Amino acid sequence: MPLPKMPTKPASKVDITTETKALPTRRKPKLTADSTQKKGETASPLIEKVNTPTAEPNVSSTKQAHSTKQVTTRHQKTGKQEKPKLFVLDTNVLLHDPSSLFRFEEHDIFLPMIVLEELDHHKKGMTEVAHHARQVSRSLDDLCAESGTIFDGITLNTLGHKEATGKLWFQTSKLEDALSISLPTSKADNLILTVVQTLQNQRPNQLVILVSKDINMRLKAKALGLNAEDYLNDHTYEDSDLVYDGSVLLPDNFWTRHSKEMESWVQSGTTFYKIKGPLVSHFRLNEFVYFEGDNPLYAQVKEVNGKTATLATIRDYTHPKNNVWGVTARNREQNFALNLLMNPDIDFVTLLGQAGTGKTLLTLAAGLTQVLETKRFTDIIITRATVPVGEDIGFLPGTEEEKMQPWMGALEDNLEFLHTHAKQESALQWERSLSKEIIQSHIKVKSMSFMRGRTFLNKFVIIDEAQNLTPKQMKTLITRAGSGTKIVCLGNIAQIDTPYLTEGSSGITYVVDRFKGWAHSGHITLQKGERSRLADYASDAL
Incomplete structure (x- = not known):
């Protein structure tokens, strides 16, 4: 009897294929975000x-890693x-x-x-x-x-x-x-x-x-x-380079993308622009925007309402006719700073910048103008954190102001410059030629140690070296402001002398982040040093 022909395919493979096709397909279960977490992920953004x-851990660590896995x-x-x-x-x-x-x-x-x-x-x-x-x-x-x-x-x-x-x-x-x-x-x-x-x-x-x-x-x-x-819960910024600058450079195609349905008008010598466009959602109140080119624009955000923003041109303090106590702005950021310091609607100003950018000089000139000329404020009050750069020299004799005098060297230097500069300007008003004693009679130097419970009415308050203050100390000082008072915080986060503070946890970084976008506050970071070519080179090279 002849043998049957050999099959073309193995029987086992044919059976498996047939059985697999008969089975219903299964969907792979989805893993949730919680179920995919692994040991070693960051616990929280704090x-x-x-x-x-x-x-190479020890035996107990190996068991722990195995069980955790x-x-x-x-x-x-x-x-x-x-x-x-x-x-x-x-x-x-x-x-x-x-x-x-x-x-x-x-x-x-x-x-x-x-x-x-x-x-x-x-x-x-x-x-x-x-x-x-x-x-x-x-x-x-x-x-x-x-x-x-x-x-x-x-x-x-x-x-x-x-x-x-x-x-x-x-x-x-x-x-x-x-x-x-x-x-x-x-x-x-x-x-x-x-x-x-x-x-x-x-x-x-x-x-x-x-x-x-x-x-x-x-x-x-x-x-x-x-x-x-x-x-890191107290850190406002993880990177000091991310600190809010207070100004934005507009792109070259800004007018092309934002001029549609634009409205403009002039009121009290100020030009207003009402614009719509993709950048509007990124604007903050009192933020400075600028465009440099054939038709430059230097403006400030006055209103943000949904997809519409209102820009207002700023006053040019680089021109001699707009000088403040004989001082004119030497660069773009100084012009922005003077617009904040001289604006009666701004109650809180923060100025950041490296040494020699003119923070103290501009602030003091604006304070003297508004105290002795426009009579907007009655006095200038200056305080600062008494943190020594080197070894402490010990206790100082005298009254509160006498004890604070060694810490106010920057004040004395700038007052000397303003007083000498005012005498040399023949076109200045007679108020600017007041004696140094009269000028200093309107400047009060106060210690932070005795600020608790005080209220300042119609004062121009300057908080110098604010980078050495904690957020709690900043809150204590700012809440001293009464009716008609303006507070200006000055600091350089690259010169923190307190050992327990960093750029991210400094008090001035804290208030810059918390006050940005408020209608009565403004911030600007001064970029260019104007003290001397030696100071500018030292800031960059050292």
């Missing part, structure tokens, strides 16, 4: 990632939300920002016992640090009073902070797991690191992160394979 565990994978498959992170706060964070307890949103906070001990040591005295320590202690006491027990964690939103949905945990037992490196246990920082190590071992399914303002503390945590981050 905190900057500093370090991650080292590539399993939990993350399980969350991706089930779609469950990742467990909130646990932030261990260093004492310096609480002393820096007393409200930091409520700045971590849905995440939990852990306070080691040594942190409470350090808070107790700092609570005595009249310094700002002592005040913050007492404020933190009161907040902790109020939280404990509202909670039944501290062993199950204290809900942070019980005092009305709705954004803080996490829990506060206190150290209630010994946490003494050995560190991978032997460190002295008598130091508070090392005890906090031990607590972080123990929590990391005890809670393998939760990311434990140390938050500290101390750079060396974060470096030690990095060496130990622990997560450590800086507290």
